[in-house]
Amino acid sequence: MGSHSKLPEELLTLLKEGERLRSQYYRGRFAPSPSGPLHLGNLRTALVSWLRARLRGGEWLLRIDDLDTPRNRSGALESIQKDLSWLGLNWDGPIILQSKRRKLYESVLLALKQQGKLYPCRCSRRLLGNRNGLNDGDGSNIYPGTCRELGLPWDATDGRLPSLRLRVGKKFSNTSGDVLVRRADGFIAYHLASVSDELFLGINEVVRGEDLAKALTSQLAVIDALKQKPIAFLHTPLFLGTDGIKLSKRQGGEAAMSTHAEFMNAENLIGFLAATLDLVPQGSELSALELLSELRNNQGSIDTVLTA
Template structure:
């Protein structure tokens, strides 16, 4: 893989080769919460769906903690995420993966893309772009001044071809505050850890165009995506953020055990009847013997 004659460094090529080898070995899924607070019920529901898909396909299920955005991380949230998953019986393979441990990897990719001429500095503020759902290319043809200007650094955008079929516009890969953008970090992780299938919430479907543009820039194939509908109440209404964000604690305080909570989450996915009580393993066994099984809508 190369851009404008610039070959990919050997260490990055090896990472891609290792990831592709892992992916070719079968189903590899992941669950990737951000440690910004208590994991809400919608997150846990998505975790259950992701775990079920991996296990019923005889695959690997990884836990990745997306903790790059350190100002938003909450104390104790990383441990809380793992405790909640363990309480529900959602076991993951290998040690948990923390994005913060791989900053050097992301910046190596950024450096290569920049040297290859695939990036340009952008000094547009969010306010300037409020009326533009897709980046209008304001800074694309400007001077490549990567340093400080008016006490601000630029963001780094991927130069996406005008005929790109995904309609993402030029994607931010490094934010103006110096943090690696989610769109780059998650794509690099999927590639390097050999993720073949991603199960995540419907609210993340909107990030697909940007991520597809990043995969195209790296000349790599994306994983398969399945988006789980948002959590709703018994009347079909989207669960309020306040109620959803309360997490497991209120249910545990009310005396519900893991089987009861799993039953509630599975019922909200229309996998079992309301009121069912079963462990994650029992649910998996039940679904494995069904002729039809649909998670998304």
């Protein structure tokens, strides 16, 4: 397959617009999946991300990562909006649904394929685990390149599509391996959709949980494949439960659904979340705007809780 030096004009126009937005002012985002109610860890990450945007006089977008439709839960989107509004974490512009942007991601896939940067892969997670002790489903392990030079067919075989992987450059081969960009079930993979949105929406800083730090090199590899400049990725510390285990929607679902009942008011919850990061003393009660006002006098305090 021949290689082309340029992306299609339509994608180049969108990328240039994203670059223009990034160069003008701060643009951040919060991007939960509607697979259940937000738990305390999600809410704390949202708070930090919102504070970063507001301290810099920038914009804060709300994107819903709802591509993985089997995992979506009825009422989750409404619950997310309700919790953020209750806390006073207002977002800018309309809510962005990834499910409405599938054609855009497909265009990126097609462009990368036409440039010879993709190849079909028939490796399942179970197969990779059995052969190599690896599972790259979350971006934390390195794909060994099993199917890279096999020249497998792009179409479905025995009723099953291949997954698609990105051939990464040498500087990423030992850190991310070839990145999964479309799953075998036909769903656009997390790395491709997320990176496409950061670039096209003009996001210049992503604040997310530390558990996603392992996805960083894979996403930087996708940015590199699209010949774009890297953006900043910062990570908040994990929010651990009383048992020392990371909260997840599965573990923290019940607590998340009773968040309003557990805390007397939004000010109580904002104070609790901020105190877990040593931004305010324990027992503080203040609104998101009051916290923002306090941090304007000490902007460096929020930087100390984030890692690249």
